[in-house]
Amino acid sequence: MAFLTATPPARPPFGPSLRAGGPPLLLRARILPGLPANRIGYGRFTLPQLKVIQEVVTLAVFGAFTALWMRERLHLNHLWAALCLVGAVFFTFRK
Secondary structure, X not given: OHHHHOOOOOOOOHHHHHHHOOOOHHHXXXXXXXXXXXXXXXXXXXXXXXXXXXXXXXXXXXXXHHHHHOOOOOOHHHHHHHHHHHHHHHHHHOO
């Protein structure tokens, strides 16, 4: 009956210890600049403009992370997606 008296490990496994410490660094790098930017920018930009800015920043950060850190190759589809974002920025900010 040794399995009934076994003590749990002294520290949690690797995964839960990261979750207990908060979001990973990549998410912090994307979220933290956006918090004050949304509060400051709301008087300067409209809500749809802020949403488009958020999407462009998010996809730029994750695209750079994917290409530089994860060593994934970017394909032609990523170029078309980036051009769609440029179109979204153009039409959202057009007066």
